[in-house]
Structure formats: structure tokens, C-alpha cells
Amino acid sequence: MKKTVSGAYLALIFLFLYIPIGVMIALSFNDASTGITNWKGFTLEHYLTLFENDALVEALLNSVVIAVLSALGASLLGTMAALGINNVKKGRGLLMNLSNLPIINPEIVTGVSLMLIFVLVFNVELGFFTVLLSHIVFNTPYVILNVLPRLRRMDRNLYEAAMDLGCPPVGAFLRVVLPEIFPGIFAGFLISLTYSFDDFIISYFTGGNFQTLSVFINNSMKKGIKPWMAAMTGVIFVAVLVILIIMNIHDAKEDAKQKQKI
């Protein structure tokens, strides 16, 4: 009885979460040029012509490049910050609050504030670099939050021992510390990748004429929802599914390793 109720509940929630995606993917096969929601027959045309749309391909590439570079930047900066924060005793709470600010702050305020500093203080034109920097700003806290627990769990003596055995500090860091915290960095990297790719609000304010995929779709949507948007949904669905499965396998391996240690 209890099992049936919880099963039914899960089914309802997942229907709610997946019906809109399902509808979009179904419509991506709809052979209709206008009136996208009226079923006119099956076609693959929207997928086949998807990448002939130069502006779309450019926006997609922009998003991918920004996602990869900002995730790398955030991983580097976040790891350094976590190493520093881990050694702070006094004022640690304040430091954590400061570093979580970009997560807690409404995105629109973050976007607006960055736009102001780029335009009025740094006096640069909004574009690729301003979007990249802004994405690093909101991604870094996620790396810090994933790396810090790993550092806390680590045995400090290991690092000292490596140095006592004649390892230079950099070598000790690369050989002892980095392998311990790497899963945290990797998790932070993947989260950054997806949040960057998904972002609309911050790219919208800091991009000027530089369009990421979200900004491009939003601008195109003003002229109506087009079949290629449905096809794009299908493509992203498959890509995200693949990434999630890779992450899942990675997590499962991690768990197995943890169990072995115990």
C-alpha cells in the first residue's frame, strides 16, 4: 500500500518535470513551418537544418567556449581560494559568507553590478571577455564549496611527511594534496560547466552584442517560437543525459573507493 502511494507520487512528479521536455522533443519532429503546436506529420528536417543556421551555431559555440573556459578558470581560482580559506581560523565565517555572496545574491543584481563595473570603471566594451569573467565570478563559489570538505577531511601530516622525505613544497602539493582534492575540483568543474551553459541573466547583462545560446534563443523568441528551438531542446537533452551518465559512473567509482578505504 505504502509502496503504491509513493510510486504514484514519484510518477506524478516526474510527469510534471518531463512533460514539457517531452512536448518540445515531440514538436521537434513536427513537419510544420508555422503554427508549431499543430501536428502536421513526422520529419527530421529541423534537426538536419539545425546546424545550417549560422547565427545559432555561433551562439552555441560561444556558450561552449565560455562554459569550458569559465569552468577551468573557476576551478583554478576556487581551488586556490579553498587552500587559503582552509588555513584561516579567525574570520572564517565572514570569509565564507563573502565567498557565497555570488550564489545567494539575486542573479539580476550580480549581472547589473558587473555590467556597471565593466562599463563605468574598467571602461571596456561588453563582449566575450566580460561574459567570461562574469561566469568565473558566479562559478567560483561552487568549486570552493566542493573542494573545502575534501581539504578538511585530508590528513595534514601527509603533506608534512612528504616534505620531511625531501619533496619540495610544489611536488608535495602535486603528489599528495592534489590527488586527495581532485574529485572535489572535478565536481566543481562539472557544476560550473552546466551552470555556465544554462545561464541567461548574467550573460544578458554583461554580453553586449556577444550572444550566448540562451541570449540568442531569448532574442529570437521575440519573433515567435520556432521549430529549431524544439530541435535544440532535443540536442541538449541528449548531451545533458550523456554528461549526467558520465558523472554518475564517476560518482559510483568514488563511492566504491571510499568503501574500500573503510
Next chain:
Amino acid sequence: MKSKKPLIPYLVWMAAFVVIPLGMVFYFAFTDGNGHLTLENFRYIGVNSQVYLDSFKVAFLSTLICLVLAYPLALIMSRMSPRAQRMMNILIMLPMWMNFILRICSLDLIFRPTGILNQLLSLLGLGGNAIYQTPTAVVIGIVYNYLPFMVLPIYTVMAKISRSLIEAGQDLGCNGFQLLKKVIFPLSLPGVISGITMVFVPAASSFVISARLGGFNLIGDTIEAYYKGEIDMHAGGMLSFVLMLVIVISIAVMNHFDKDDDIVLV
């Protein structure tokens, strides 16, 4: 390893890209066109009081619905086998990582008068629905977008609750409901608080969703208009300042209920 040096570039970075930019927003909030200090801009709060009210109403309602939907889901998930839990995790995260604008697109196609929902309803002979361009559509849109952000933190905390605590409760004669009330709920509170924060903040400051599905403006849309339309950085700064203030106060009040200072994020 004891060095605090790696912190220096990070602090410089935070100053340049977080603290000073926010400072600028606030600077404009409290100055006039000539750069003189003024409280004059507070009048924009009055002008937009209805928009604020609408925003917080919509945000409150959406957050409440997310919580009510997410809590049982997280509870059910946390009791599954590890394999099933991993599967569920993927299923919850997948919609969250679909493009935000495309998610709104799909709801638009469902709700619009010629959309799927109306086509289905008329097939069943139920006539047309009138969700499109109403606050209801906006609330559904926000719940749809942010539900995973409520589920995941609650689930993460619940999955860590030790079995032995639950068994101890059962041994001491707790029934299912008492167990939930006295053991599980108090222990899941940090997750609940993180979830509420992660839904309420974007919900209160959302834009696009309201304009697209509701046809009306929430505070996010109004702020956007002050920076992207007829530019008035003083008005925009003041509205941003008050939005942040309300959110920071709400978070501080909520954290008051939670002794643990670690936030649970996904």
C-alpha cells in the same frame, strides 16, 4: 600548506568583481544625477510597491508549493537503494540542466491558447483553459524551473540521516508520523532552509518567466527595464538595493532556526 598566500589573489578578485560592483549599485541608489548623496530615490520603492508585493507573493507561493512537493519526494528518495537513489538523482537533475530559456519556451507552447493543454482539453470536451498570461502560469513556471533546487538539498541531508537514529525512534515506540516529526524533520531542517533559499531568491528576482508566461512585470523585469530600457541607474540601484536587503534579511532570519553554519548546496 599552512600558508594563507593563495587567498590574496582571491581576495583581490572578490573585491574587484563582487564587492566593488555591488558597492556601485548601492552608490547609485543613494545619489542623484550630480553625484550628491540623497534619499530621494526611495520614492521609486513607493512607485513600484505593487510590483514588489506581487513579486514576493509569487515567490512565497512558489517556494511553498516547491517545499510541499519536494519534501515527500526527498523522503521517498532517501529510502531507496543506493542504485535507485543515483537514478533518481539523474532524473531530478536532467530538467534542471536543460536550457532555462528553452524550459520557458516549452511551458509557453503548452499554455498558449493554441497550445497542447487546450488541444487536449478540447479533445476531452472540456473547453479552453485560461492559464496563459495569468499569475498561475507564472507560479507554475517558477515551480517547474526551481523544484530540483528544493529537492536536492533536502534529499542530500535526509540521505545522511543515520538509520540507527530512525531505528532508535522506532524502538522507543514512535509511530510513522512521530518519527517524521521528532526525528526526521528536525534533522532535515538545514536542507529545508537551503532549499527555501535556493528557490525563494531566484523566484523573487525572476524575470523573463513573468513577462513571457504572465504578461506582467515582477521586480526583476522592472529592474531590467531601468538598466536596459530607459536607463535610470539611480532607480535601478535603489530597487536592487531593496531587493537584496529583503532577501538578506529573510535568509538571516531563516538561518536563525538552523544552528549549523554549513550550507547545503548542489
